[in-house]
Amino acid sequence: MPSITVSEEPPRQPGIIRLLELSDVYLASLYPAESNHLVDISALEEPTVAFYVARRAGEIVGCCALVEAGDGTAEIKRMFVDPQARGLKIGKWLLSAIEEKAEKLGLAAIRLETGIHQPEAIGLYRVAGYVERPAFGSYLPDPLSLFMEKRVGGIV
DSSP: OOOEEEEEOOSOSHHHHHHHHHHHHHHHHHSOGGGOOOOOTTGGGSTTEEEEEEEETTEEEEEEEEEEOSSSEEEEEEEEEOGGGTTSSHHHHHHHHHHHHHHHTTOSEEEEEEETTOHHHHHHHHHTTOEEOOOOTTOOOOTTEEEEEEEOSSOO
């Protein structure tokens, strides 16, 4: 089986744009626009964002971003794995890279918002130690959203 690598890379590259477009279509099929909290590629290029790319035999198969909130926490955004690469534990590899980065940055917690119609994502986060929490930041409570958090070491 070809090896999987995860590294911090710029988001503006054709393979990532393709994944973000696939993600947009997928999420639009599950949730109304007001329940989709997507960020565009320019937001992923901000200096407070660490963007990770998973590759299998050199081909881009997954991505995610760690967005620092400025309060000792960060949020996972745009976690997505190519449907043709699912089942290869790529989400787990990406999550591990993000958690390593959060620890290096001295962050206290990683937070996320995901949708209730994504059991695979929810399962990945739960197995990794993320627990449900109330809405945070600029999010409002939404019956279609699930908010989660994992403590990683620093102090908030």
